[in-house]
Amino acid sequence: MIGTRPALICSTEGHSERVTELTLQLARRLQVPAEELDHIRRGALLHDIGKMGIPDHILLKPGPLSVDEWAIMREHPVHAFRWLAPIPFLRPALAIPYAHHERWDGSGYPRGLHGDQIPLAARIFAVVDVWDALRSSRPYRAAWSEEQTIAYLSSLAGTHFDPQIVETFLAMLASRSAPDQSGGTTSR
Template sequence: MVADPDIAAFVLNYHDITDRVRATEAAKDLNAQLERRMLHLQALRRIDMAITNAVDVALALDIFLEQVQADLKVDAAGVLLYDAHTQTLQPTAARGFDGDLDREARVPLGAALAGYAALEQRTVYLQDLQRDPRWGSVVGAEWQSSYAAYWAVPMLAKGQLQGVIELYATHTFVPDAEWFEFLETFADQGAIAVESVLLFRSLERSNIELQLAYDKTIEGWAYALDLKDEETAGHSQRVTQMTVRLARRLGVEGKELTHIQRGALLHDIGKMGIPDSVLLKRGPLDVEERALIEQHPVYAFDLLSPIDFLRPAIDIPYCHHEQWDGSGYPRGLAGEEIPLPARIFAIVDVYDALTSERPYRSAWSRERTLEFVREHAGSQFDPEIVEAFMAMVRAES
């Protein structure tokens, strides 16, 4: 019968159709797999962008969990971050649960399912969570009764534990190798996200602490200068506070205001280079001594300009003795050639000096001092800043 040419042709045609069907099915499976991998890569790309742009752990984890939940087709997911100091896991983010995140929970390594996954650094998988005496940890046990399948996956970055991902599904299913591959990739990406954000926060904290240390050092320098000359005790703090208030009134804000504050504190730092015999002299200065005193802004420039942190604050120490009409020192700048911080500070400095008690004269009254400032607007002082200063002093009195 096989020798019959019609039957032989039918058999060959049948095998050909079967092979084509199989090839078509294989192509469909391959296309589906490629599509899944493409969606997976897109999800990883979105997580990568979240890592790059987020500076907040909660935000980064929320984006991360959204991708995990959608790509792995689970009903709920959460992250517990690892605290190396207490060696515990703390619930930090969750999506898909009816109940709230159990923020007060602390899971020791080895305890519960998440703690065991963290300690052993391997995935814990339960086909039916309800049959196990242990529970997940990201939410309270009372919110886990509707879930069947459960996974706890350690998040490791460079071999260091960052936390654990918990996944929950309401239906029982046995994932294939590809699903577990995706899961492990997500865990690695999540660990990198956590490590990156926490590193940024740590650097940010360190930077703030360093800035505070710098500012304390500056205050210490200013205080030391005030102590050196009893006549000017407290002067640096007073003029700094008033200068900052006036600068704010003129619209200065942000980093520029910080530089003004530091510059005001250090306005007389150059006097460290003046001999005490001249700096603390009670009588009038001779020509040479006066010339030496007038070098202190230059000394301030030489002292501060090599320090990157303080270079933006140099305008006041270097230029606060310049005058609007160009008759000041050390460079004879005039008008708006004088930096704004120095023009602001010059008025405050004179006001504080005249209203303060000195051994050789009594303190001037506020009104007499304001009149002096007004009279020197356009010659010694910037007239527009004088107006703002007058308004501020009257508003504060």
């Protein structure tokens, strides 16, 4: 199935690997139990598998999507759920592919979950996913600066994102770029 969609792969090359690593780092910082980390890893790697069910003319459109196109695009988490739920060992990983577009205030999709109704893994992943998407260049826009992206995430804490997760994520980023004793920067 993946081999039939090379345009999808090229348009976001490296994204899944980057968000998976950052999501696991953030989950550890939030003290998610170790036995949950494999499920989070699988869910992060599979987060956009549902986009395989979206037509190329929508998925790869260079400009804004129409209302009808957005309605189709918003179905990708449902596609992921339908495809992955029958696979027993992947069921615990479904939180991310199915709920990573839900929003803290209930305005997300596909189910309109809010607050703690959104699985923790999906709340963690959502912050990292937006971080990476904005920090990466896309065919239709340049990458945002770190400062712009931090300001954006901060502005959406409590509406789009779990505010505690945003706070912890930004603290994690700050600790990664903090000067160490020798004048260099720490790398974790």
